[in-house]
Amino acid sequence: MSHDALNIEGVKQEPALLKKHAKFFVRFLNLLPARLASHDSTRGTIAFFAVCGLDVLNSLPLLTKEMQKDVIEWIYGGLVTSNPEKQPNCSGFQGSRCVNIISDDEQLQANAKNYQWGHLAMTYTGIGILATLGDDLSRIDRKSIVDGVAAVQRPDGSFSACVDGSENDMRFVFCAAAICHMLDYWGNVDKEKMFEFITSCIRYDNGFSQYLEGEAHGGTTFCALAALELSGQLHRLDVATIENIKRWLIFRQVNGFQGRPNKAVDTCYSFWIGAALRILGAFELIDYEENRAYIMETQDSIVGGFSKWPQSTTDPFHTYFGLCGLSFMNEPGLSAVMPSLNISMRAYNRLKQLHAQWQVESTDDRFVSNNKSASSKLNSDENSTSVTSPLIEAQ
Numbered sequence: 001m002s003h004d005a006l007n008i009e010g011v012k013q014e015p016a017l018l019k020k021h022a023k024f025f026v027r028f029l030n031l032l033p034a035r036l037a038s039h040d041s042t043r044g045t046i047a048f049f050a051v052c053g054l055d056v057l058n059s060l061p062l063l064t065k066e067m068q069k070d071v072i073e074w075i076y077g078g079l080v081t082s083n084p085e086k087q088p089n090c091s092g093f094q095g096s097r098c099v100n101i102i103s104d105d106e107q108l109q110a111n112a113k114n115y116q117w118g119h120l121a122m123t124y125t126g127i128g129i130l131a132t133l134g135d136d137l138s139r140i141d142r143k144s145i146v147d148g149v150a151a152v153q154r155p156d157g158s159f160s161a162c163v164d165g166s167e168n169d170m171r172f173v174f175c176a177a178a179i180c181h182m183l184d185y186w187g188n189v190d191k192e193k194m195f196e197f198i199t200s201c202i203r204y205d206n207g208f209s210q211y212l213e214g215e216a217h218g219g220t221t222f223c224a225l226a227a228l229e230l231s232g233q234l235h236r237l238d239v240a241t242i243e244n245i246k247r248w249l250i251f252r253q254v255n256g257f258q259g260r261p262n263k264a265v266d267t268c269y270s271f272w273i274g275a276a277l278r279i280l281g282a283f284e285l286i287d288y289e290e291n292r293a294y295i296m297e298t299q300d301s302i303v304g305g306f307s308k309w310p311q312s313t314t315d316p317f318h319t320y321f322g323l324c325g326l327s328f329m330n331e332p333g334l335s336a337v338m339p340s341l342n343i344s345m346r347a348y349n350r351l352k353q354l355h356a357q358w359q360v361e362s363t364d365d366r367f368v369s370n371n372k373s374a375s376s377k378l379n380s381d382e383n384s385t386s387v388t389s390p391l392i393e394a395q
């Protein structure tokens, strides 16, 4: 089929300008305008949307091998590994490098370390980028990272973003589940408490809220369902509850999707709601034609990218999620997207190969030594992702 025009049931559709979107992402990896300086602490997410967006566009070769290596090194430059005595439980990736001080002054270096800690969203997006670019994650201490995740779990089962404290809500529950799933290790993360928190956030109208007694929201509902799937607990919801959630999700379609009742339609919800419906196996119940037509209304045909609303400024976030929304409807030229991890199926399959390799290595360790080594414990059945998420195989 031609990439220039898509024909659904005889209706001529606007073409998706895939090459322009790829160039749009490359620009964000090369140079950020000064007005984005305030986003420095979350710069890792901009890189995530650009790299993963290029992957979904099958356009990673637009980045030279050298540049891909540079991106990998930049990501690792934000890795913090905890020191059990001085800075415990702070492992993970930072979004910004502004507190990585290069100096011969040891005191200054030591002081700067007090301000370095991993952030769950940056750790999730950092690992996502590394997997997408084909890194083998061998420089990551999986146990140390997951110890950091468990350390920010709150008594109610939710998670904060970092060890220094932050808001705790469903966004970071998702990030925690995604990190543990990608690293195939759950350590001391309390999945039962996680389940209790997630289900306590089901609201009277059957969507999920960020925290207890908040308002149901499309992005949050994705986070909740994805976390349940990634932690192998989606099957614990009963049939009636799942049907009610599907209904709430399907009713978010106007032409594109809105995040909450009576709110404006926005391109990114074609991913948040679309992925949630994919997780529940109900995506085919939406109107594809209306959804695609709305997303295409937000395409910038001159500089590339998608925006949240028609005639608005495009950005990497809405461009990535617009493309994912199109991918769910099998848009020609786009890769398949793994709904609950929000990376390409290609990157997810690479992760699964790493999981299998880690399992073999831990088995070898057990042959070499009867001692329970850290790595053999790391891949014991109760901790592993691969044995707890059979539903994912069905997607």
Ligand SMILES: [Zn+2]
Pocket (backbone or CB within 6 Å): 266, 267, 268, 269, 308, 318
């Ligand atoms: Zn949006």
